[in-house]
Amino acid sequence: MLKFATNLTFMFTEVPFLERFAMAREAGFRRVEFHNPWPFCEDTAAIARAAEQAGVRIIHCNLPGGDWQAGERGIAVFPDRTDEFRQAVVSTIAIAQQLGIRQLNCPLGYPGSSLSHDQWYSTLTNNLRYAAKTTAQAGIMLLVEPLNPITHPGYPLINTAQALELLAEVDHPNLKIQYDFYQMQRSEGELIETVRQHRDHIGFIQLADNPGRHEPGTGEIHYPFLFRELQSMRFDKVISLEYSPVTTTLDSLGWISDYGLNLDA
Template sequence: MARFAANLSMLFTEVDFLERFEAAARAGFKGVEYLFPYDHSATEIKQRLEANGLEQVLHNLPAGDWAAGERGIACHPDRVEEFRAGVDTAIEYATTLGCRQLNCLAGIVPEGVSQEQAHRTLVDNLRYAAERLGQAGILLLAEPINTRDIPGFFLNRTEQALALFDEVGSDNLKLQYDIYHMQIMEGDLAPTIERHLARIAHVQLADNPGRHEPGTGEINYPFLFAHLERLGYDGWIGCEYKPATTTQEGLGWLDSARG
């Protein structure tokens, strides 16, 4: 049976961040993920996890100035030192939180930087991060993201990501497969997941259009959940969607998915 993690950057946003852990547990979630933990101390977050019996499933490496519109710096040639310092920070948090996988956002290609430069920088940074995380017993993930929501984002298709992973050459680098992003960029969801299952370590969901909860759009989520079950996928599924109304009102799909 699939394990669903609440994305606290998207769900239960009617309460302050640290209160969302209790809200997720009350809703029946056993795991949580979110964009970043860095505005709070790792000890403070760990207390919330333990108090609510939750597993920390995933968070991102530091990704630059999010409020200013940055969406990752891993492909920025002039930010390599900052990226590597962020890897160390993320490892410290993940170690305290018991988080066994971290996601790297490739970022938007900066003005004046060629695709070749961005590619080379991303490969080097992923190679570095995969090794450092591996030493700490943490798996590195990277995620293709659609270019409608984030124009100019460097990594945006499954095959592109996997070819880049081959170039990195690390067995500590896996794919974070976001169903919503890949429906927009390439479709063909079920065959793609089946073909690359061994390289997918984490799945995220939202429906399309609107990025709302399953059942609000065009994606056949009952089929996909059954498909993942048949394939033997044993990772988490992160619920990274914007509730159409409130989080609680939109959780009917979750009861159905759990059977």
């Protein structure tokens, strides 16, 4: 049986952040994730209470990505921000432990033209080695996510092959791939075959349809086939719903029963 979660940054936004945990549980979800909670709530204890009272587990969030409003998507590639990155790893681990989170995604950052490939790649691999080792000591898995080059031009990780090369270079068993069906449909296609071939390197899956990044059934990705194949291979990692509903979150969930799935696992 497939295991699902929902992303509270994208979904259940009809209510304030701390109310989304209960709304997600009422919809049937046992697991939730978010990019990070700090734009919505600075009180970690309040987040923990909201999840506990709702009866959901927080399983995943991001490491800080720098100045998100200014367009930054991570700081791990910048040599002059190594101390900032490593401090963020330590502080986020402390928050993750308070919330029971066992997976952290690391946004990498846009290197730009001011850094040579060797400069940013060496910085990135060293930072990821540090982060993978430090998170492993805390019992937390570290993830990196390839993003599509259409909406993220200049991002240093845009397909599975690059992600696998990065994992090999870092060479730490605690570093895995966060595989996003929406992102990788736009980057490379071959979704189910990629998962089949590299499932041991994949720690987490996110989903949305394309185009639009809406719920399954609104675009070109044949999700009934994907789910059948994932079930046939007994895929046991969590699959998180990270999409913008066309109308409301609750109205967007009909595909779950339509495809013969449920949220019980």
